[in-house]
Amino acid sequence: MTSEARIWTVEITFTADGDRTRADAHLRAADRELSGWGRSRRSRHDPDVPVVGEEVAAARALSDLVRQLTEEALGVIETFEDDDETFGDETFDDDGEPGQEAPLPTGRPTVPRP
Numbered sequence: 591m592t593s594e595a596r597i598w599t600v601e602i603t604f605t606a607d608g609d610r611t612r613a614d615a616h617l618r619a620a621d622r623e624l625s626g627w628g629r630s631r632r633s634r635h636d637p638d639v640p641v642v643g644e645e646v647a648a649a650r651a652l653s654d655l656v657r658q659l660t661e662e663a664l665g666v667i668e669t670f671e672d673d674d675e676t677f678g679d680e681t682f683d684d685d686g687e688p689g690q691e692a693p694l695p696t697g698r699p700t701v702p703r704p
Contacts, residue, residue, distance in 0.1 A: 596620065600655070602648050606640065609633075613647035615655050626654030 598619040605612045609632040617624045628650020630643040 600652070602651060604644050604647065606643070609643075611640070611643035611647045613644065613651040615648070615651035617655055617659075624655055624658050626651045626658060628652075628654060 598617060601616045601618075603614045603616075605614075610629060611631075612627065612629045615626045615628075617626075628647045630646035630650070632638070632643055636642075
């Protein structure tokens with residue numbers, strides 16, 4: 591059985607103001623759109639390397655999207671659990687064989703500050 595390929599697109603836009611960088615990530619997935627954001631701030635002791643600030647801000651924006659997608663998926667799963675039929679707790683690998691369940695990320699990650 592062949593299924594049609596589905597494409598999700600993420601676009602990240604950066605804005606910088608001095609030592610601060612903001613990233614806005616926009617996800618287009620089928621008939622919906624989600625947006626996440628993240629920011630970074632360069633310490634006065636750090637070298638001026640803008641790409642590092644962009645990477646940190648982008649990672650945080652994508653992490654925000656991960657959180658939203660996870661919450662949305664868990665909400666849908668809860669509706670299945672409320673039905674009379676249950677789908678079980680078993681997960682499957684790409685080949686259809688039972689696999690191990692991966693933990694879902696929760697919360698917003700923190701980055702240690704120097």
